[in-house]
Amino acid sequence: MSGSYRRASMDEHLYDPEILRRANFTKYMSKFNPRISIMNPGDNLLVRPLNSGDYDRGFLKLLSQLTKVGHVTREQFHERFATMKECKNTYFVTVIEDTLLHEVIGAATLVVEQKFLHDAGIRGQLEDVVVNNTYRGKQLGKLIVLTIVALAEHLGCYKIVLNCKDKLIPFYKSLGYAFEPGQSNNAMTIRFNAPQFQSNL
DSSP states (O other): TTTOOOOOOOBBSSOHHHHHHOOOOOGGGOOSSSOOOOOOOOOTTEEEBBBBBBBGGGGGHHTTSSSOOOOOOOOOOHHHHHHHHHHHTEEEEEEEETTTTTTTEEEEEEEEEEEEEHHHEEEEEEEEEEOOGTTSSSSSHHHHHHHHHHHHHHHHHHEEEEEHHHHHHHHHHHHTTTTTTTTOOTEEEOOOOSSSOOOOO
């Protein structure tokens, strides 16, 4: 183990929860029926940053519904968590917790990339979107994706991009993502209003 390894303390957030509270979700409310939001995701549900205690709340088990996770020990989880947290203003892993069961039931990641382009702007990448199979049909997929979009816009990203499977293209189109000229495969984009390229990081 590296001598620079710093174990994340229990119940430490990956990023400041206040950033989520400040993100403007209002313009996305019309996409939900019934209405849900970051602050009101549904009964006994909480949208928040990934927490260092989420190893015990089933975060990795949830990710295994998306793709192969492999065997990640508690120590490895805490080491990766601490490393990501030390990359300031880069990793915004966001989860939905069932507060009755103390279980993570939804997740998505915003990775913020520093650019020289667009006046030294920042670009967002949506990754690792997953909702627990037993919670499907509650609009939580839309909620976690649009939470990441609102977060990216709040932070000052000039756009957010993703790559998805063919069958998911209609879903992401319904949330505002679109193909742009020159994009390859299933890369889709949401561009945010210019001219503000200042970062809120």
